[in-house]
Amino acid sequence: MKRIHFTSILAVVLLLSFSLHAQENLSFGQNKEIISPEIHTDNSVTFRLMAPTANDVSVTGDFLAPGEEAKMTKDADGVWSYTTHPLPSELYTYVFNVDGLQMNDPNNVYYRRDVASTLNVLLVGGGQADLYKVNSVPHGTITKRWYQSPGNNMARRITIYTPPRYEENNSSYPVLYLLHGMGGDEEAWMTLGRASQIADNLIAEGKTKPMIIVMPNGNVAQEAAPGESSLGFYKPEFRLPHTMDGKYEETFGEIIRFVDSQYRTIPEKEGRAIAGLSMGGFHTLHISRYYPDTFDYMGLFSAAIMPNETVKSKVYENIDKTLAAQNSNGYALYWIAIGKEDFLYQANIDFRKKLDEMDFPYIYRESEGGHTWRNWRIYLSEFLPMLFNKK
Known part of the structure; x- marks a missing residue:
């Protein structure tokens, strides 16, 4: 007579229980299969x-x-x-x-x-969104890294995309610093912006040079995205302490130093670009002029422009003077894009007037629509091919 081990019986029972439970979840609350969307x-x-x-x-x-x-x-x-x-x-x-x-x-x-x-x-x-798909092309690598921020007295998380085959060679790559808007974090450009899919597909098509894309958290009051920090699970907030008060711009050099020390970058102006949407466009404008000889390519997507009059920070002093220094140092691209229905449309018109008066060259892209991810994904897909092509 064969012996049946208790552990074998228990394993079968657990397997059946799991299977039934899983099937219950699949059909919970409905009597027939529903396809939506x-x-x-x-x-x-x-x-x-x-x-x-x-x-x-x-x-x-x-x-x-x-x-x-x-x-x-x-x-x-x-x-x-x-x-x-x-x-x-x-x-x-x-x-x-x-x-x-x-x-x-x-x-x-x-x-x-x-x-x-x-x-x-x-x-x-069947069109623009094919860039947002995971297609059968070589893929880059996404990592979530932590870096020390002495200026903010905490460790902070950052998302970094390295291009296909980065791990297989010893080449150095240019870097795009890609910044999110208010209420976003280091995950926004990946989840809502489809940044890695856009980069993978454009690189595979030969339309964009392989590059590292760095997506920091622009809220210096946060260690990381909600649910990813030592604070645990809490309800996210739209506006956080130190939002657009100069602190992020002051401490941005920490991010550049971390990336240059950990990755094979081209640590010169010709190898750096910076772009962002809304608040990230604001940060792009002020970081690039505050460090006027650091970036060769700038992209302002639906950007907020001037700081609140009540904000006092050395970052926002002498804006015209630092813009003039940025212009004098030279750069490869200053790209401004905004939708006609965007609530920041007039602010961008006023900013362009300032640049025109300063003989500050830029390229202007005006689209339909407003302050939406639909526009920002399109802007990114148009901006990437323009980077790091300086002759």
């Missing part, structure tokens, strides 16, 4: 939600006009649905509204955090 061949999208007892369900997202909601209709099985018109190729975010309560799509496991909100995402290909 479903992207059709004409690039229209159908959203679906099982909510048989709900009275009013709608979907809202950046495929609609700002503030607009699309009413969904309920079928006999209690499934609400809405189908869009064919959509342009883009990475979209959306949420449902069920009887006044905002909720994510339970059938879509793909979502992104933006400050304190989580939004589902979907990607419609």
Whole structure:
């Protein structure tokens, strides 16, 4: 008679239990498979939600006009649905509204955090958004590093992209410092901006030189993104202490020194670029003139321009004088991009007027739309090919 070991029986029981539990999770709350979102061949999208007892369900997202909601209709099985018109190729975010309560799509496991909100995402290909896909091309490496910041009296986390095959050679690479906006952190350009996918795809197409991309946390009051620091899990805030008060610009040299010491960089002006969106554009403007002979390429994406009048910092003294010094030292590219509907549009017009009066050369890119990630992803995809091509 064969002996059956207790440990073998226990393993089988645990395996069956896990399998049943997993299957319960897959079908929880619904009697049939629901596909949502479903992207059709004409690039229209159908959203679906099982909510048989709900009275009013709608979907809202950046495929609609700002503030607009699309009413969904309920079928006999209690499934609400809405189908869009064919959509342009883009990475979209959306949420449902069920009887006044905002909720994510339970059938879509793909979502992104933006400050304190989580939004589902979907990607419609066949155009611009093909750059945002993970395609069958050589891929760079993403690392989350910690560096010591004596100026902020803490260790801080930073995201760094190294290009394909960086680990396989001894070459030195130029560096782009890519800065996020207010409410963002060192994860924003990766999750919302698709920076690594854009870089991988443009490098594979031969349109962009291989480069290191450094994405710091622009909130000097933070060690790292929410949930990634010693503070644990807390609700993220939009505006933090020391926001745009000069402290980040003062201590930015620590980041450059860390990167140059840890990576095979080209540690000269010709090998450095800096760009950012909104608050990151503000930081780009002021870091590049505060260190006027450090960067050869600057990109201001929907940038905030001038500091608040109540802010007192040596960083914001003699702005015109330091801009003049930056101009005198020379640079390869100063690129300004903004949407026509952006709330910072007039501030950028005023800044360009200042530059014109100073004979400060720049390239201006005006787009449709406003203060959105849709624009910033496009700006990045246009900015990268212009970098490090100085003859």
